[in-house]
Amino acid sequence: MEKNVAQIALFAALIAALGAIPQITLGFGVPITAQSMGVMLAGAVLGAKRGFLSMLLFLLLVAIGLPLLSGGRGGLGAFVAPTSGFLIAFPFGAWLTGLIVEKLQLRPVALRVGLASVVGGIGVLYLMGTIGLTLALGKSFAECARLVLVFLPGDVIKAVLTGLLVAALAKARPQSVGFTVR
Amino acid sequence: MISLTSPVRTRAQDWPAAAKLGALLAATTALFLLPGLWVQIAALAAVLGLYTLPGRVFLRHGLAQLRVLWPIVLVLLVWHALTGDLPDALRIALRIVNAVALANLVTMTTTLSDLTEVVHRIFAPLRRAGLPVAVIEAGIPLVIRFTPTLIQKGRALHQAWRARSSRRANWRIVLPMTLLALDDADHLAEALRARGGISPFED
Numbered sequence: 040m041e042k043n044v045a046q047i048a049l050f051a052a053l054i055a056a057l058g059a060i061p062q063i064t065l066g067f068g069v070p071i072t073a074q075s076m077g078v079m080l081a082g083a084v085l086g087a088k089r090g091f092l093s094m095l096l097f098l099l100l101v102a103i104g105l106p107l108l109s110g111g112r113g114g115l116g117a118f119v120a121p122t123s124g125f126l127i128a129f130p131f132g133a134w135l136t137g138l139i140v141e142k143l144q145l146r147p148v149a150l151r152v153g154l155a156s157v158v159g160g161i162g163v164l165y166l167m168g169t170i171g172l173t174l175a176l177g178k179s180f181a182e183c184a185r186l187v188l189v190f191l192p193g194d195v196i197k198a199v200l201t202g203l204l205v206a207a208l209a210k211a212r213p214q215s216v217g218f219t220v221r
Numbered sequence: 222m223i224s225l226t227s228p229v230r231t232r233a234q235d236w237p238a239a240a241k242l243g244a245l246l247a248a249t250t251a252l253f254l255l256p257g258l259w260v261q262i263a264a265l266a267a268v269l270g271l272y273t274l275p276g277r278v279f280l281r282h283g284l285a286q287l288r289v290l291w292p293i294v295l296v297l298l299v300w301h302a303l304t305g306d307l308p309d310a311l312r313i314a315l316r317i318v319n320a321v322a323l324a325n326l327v328t329m330t331t332t333l334s335d336l337t338e339v340v341h342r343i344f345a346p347l348r349r350a351g352l353p354v355a356v357i358e359a360g361i362p363l364v365i366r367f368t369p370t371l372i373q374k375g376r377a378l379h380q381a382w383r384a385r386s387s388r389r390a391n392w393r394i395v396l397p398m399t400l401l402a403l404d405d406a407d408h409l410a411e412a413l414r415a416r417g418g419i420s421p422f423e424d
Contacts, residue, residue, distance in 0.1 A: 041418050044356050045410040046403070048363035049371075053402040055364070056371035057395065060379060073395060080399060096360045103336035103361075104225045104328045107368065112289060114225045114328030119249060119320040121293050176297060177313045186296075200392050207396055215403045 047089055050081045051097040058109035074109045075194065078129050079160035079201040082136025083152045084208065086217030090133035098129060124171020128164045135159035140205075140218050148209050153202025160201070161194050225328050228282055231275040233330035238339045245327045249320050258308055261315035268322045279329075286325050290318060337361060359419050367405060374401050 054077035082090035097107065106113040108126075117126055136159030145151040165187055172183040209216045233241070252264060272283045294314045301310030340361075344354040375398050382390040413419060 041413040042406070042410040044359050044419055045363070045406040045413065047356060048360040049367055049402045049406040049409065051360065051364045052367040052371050053398065055368045056375050056398065056402075059368075059372045060375040060394075060398075073392075076392075076395065080395070084399065084403075092356060093360075096357050096364060099340065099357065100361065100364055103340065104331070104333055105365070105368075106225050110289070114286075115245065115324035116286070116321040116328065119324050120290065121317055175313075175317060177309065178300075200395075204392075204396050204399070208399060212400070212403070215400075 043089060046085060047093040047096055050077075050085055050090075050093040051100065053077060054081065054094075054097050055100075055105075055107040058107065059111075075125075075160065075164065076197045076201055078132045078164070079136050079152075079156035079198060080205070082133035082138075082159055083140050083155060083201060083205045083218075084216050085133075085137065086141055087134045087137030089217065090137040091130045094130040094133045098126065101126070121172055121175035122168065123175075125164050125168035127171070128167035131167065132159045132163040135163050137217065147206065149202040149206035151202075152205040153199050156198035156201045157195065160198055161191070165191075225286070225325075226332060227275070227279055227329040229275055229279050231279065231330055233275075234332065236330075238331045238335040239342070241327050241331060242339065245323055248323055252316055252320055252323075258312045258315075261312050261319060264319045265315055268319055268326075271326060272322070283322070283325065283329060286329075287318065287322055290321060294318065355419065363409065367409075370405070371398070371402060374398070 054074060057073035057077045060073075078094060081093050084090075085093055101107050101113045101117055102115060104114050108117060117123060136155045139155035139158055140152055143151055143155065145154070165184075169180060169183045169187050172178070172186065173180050176183060205216065209218075252261070272280050294317065297314050297317075298307070298310050301307055301313075341358065344358060347354045375394075378394055378397055378401075379390050382394060
């Protein structure tokens with residue numbers, strides 16, 4: 040029980056910290072916000088249930104007014120902004136990422152986590168995010184989807200990196216990840 | 222840790238948080254349901270009025286928080302200008318600004334402890350239904366305590382990287398940060414257990 044609470048809380052804090060450290064740049068100069076990578080990490084490392092709870096806790100803290108989103112944003116305004124769909128998708132994205140990582144027996148681990156991150160961390164976030172944009176902007180779903188797809192290459196890179204990172208973590212600390220490698 | 226609460230104390234701080242949240246919910250629903258550009262313009266005037274009431278410091282702080290909306294408003298206006306429907310774009314852009322400004326107003330005038338109390342009350346029926354909401358509630362102070370710690374450790378890692386490499390820190394820094402978080406979680410779990418632990422269905 041205590042361990043679950045501690046890990047859920049520390050991952051929520053990790054997501055906030057990833058939004059606060061100086062921006063990370065990829066090898067070829069593309070800056071990435073590590074926060075959506077945190078959603079994939081939470082699902083893959085903590086598993087579906089704890090990943091979901093940890094992201095839910097993160098959103099709750101943003102809602103009660105802590106500036107935990109990247110760029111020091113937060114508060115209730117974040118939940119009515121046009122991009123709120125992406126935010127609300129965080130727990131569900133982490134849940135699906137975790138579920139796939141737990142159920143899909145695929146080697147190598149990097150591929151398994153990478154695939155799960157694409158489906159959970161990108162698929163769920165983009166779907167809910169685009170629905171949110173559609174509601175806020177009064178444009179059609181297809182038009183909003185086109186607006187969002189600009190960010191797809193960067194997010195695919197993040198999913199690949201998450202796969203590599205979690206595979207390294209599973210090798211160094213198999214007891215720390217929420218899935219078993221058979 | 223800093224929060225987004227207003228730098229000046231206003232009378233609204235004394236109003237019950239639940240009432241403010243209820244009013245926000247009603248106002249936001251109205252913004253989305255009422256048609257017409259004039260509704261949004263009137264709402265904007267009212268919102269600006271509310272921001273001006275507590276004084277200049279409050280107004281400047283409030284407007285600074287809205288600056289993040291500029292890019293999306295700009296995209297929206299240019300996009301609609303190209304398709305030739307500018308009044309509609311103006312209405313939608315104003316609706317976004319109004320909704321976010323009102324929500325920020327509640328955040329600025331409500332303390333963290335008041336909102337935590339509301340969360341506790343909202344969670345009560347879920348707790349009675351047997352859901353482990355205690356996990357979430359117990360997590361609130363822990364995240365507030367550990368976020369600055371992790372940010373500090375992240376910055377230290379960043380500096381260590383820059384001291385040893387001519388290139389800038391890249392994505393690999395996320396791995397040691399994750400390990401630090403997992404280590405802290407282990408220590409925290411031991412410390413919690415040593416102090417009596419957390420009961421899953423505490424009231």
